Amino acid sequence: MNGSRSKSVVLWTLVTIALVTLSAPTIVVLGASFTGGNIITFPPDGLSLRWYARISQASDLRNAFLRTLHVATVCTIVAIPVGTLAGIALAKYAVRFEKTIQIYLLLPFTI
Incomplete structure (x- = not known):
């Protein structure tokens, strides 16, 4: 049990480091965007x-934002029923x- 606990601590430490590393640039840019x-x-x-x-x-x-929002809405409306029916x-x-x-349906997650 002690070995699995240490593995869990190491895993959570690595996950935390990865999340901080990946999030830091976005947080810095967001903070810098409020400059006067x-x-x-x-x-x-x-x-x-x-x-x-x-x-x-x-x-x-x-206009680009509204067009993107429109395309995303249409894609969501189509993808949810199709994906649900395929999964069932x-x-x-x-x-x-x-x-x-299954591989074909999961391909978008690899990009």
């Missing part, structure tokens, strides 16, 4: 929402080429 200066710096010179106001005023970015079929019935179909 003309150049984005970290730590911020002052706190301001100026950059977010400028982004919201850019019509091209707003693979779990309930003996399907020919079951492993191949």
Whole structure:
């Protein structure tokens, strides 16, 4: 039992280090985006929402965001029933080429 506990502690330590390492750049950029200066710096010179106001005023970015939101909504509406039905079929019935179909359905997770 002592060996499995030490393995668990090591595993959680590695997972924590990986999550901090992967999250740190995003947290730094997010913090730097609130700067009040003309150049984005970290730590911020002052706190301001100026950059977010400028982004919201850019019509091209707003249109791109709305288009992306529309595409994501349509994809979600299609993917949920298709994925649910495929999962039920693979779990309930003996399907020919079951492993191949499972691999095909899980491919997006590898990207």
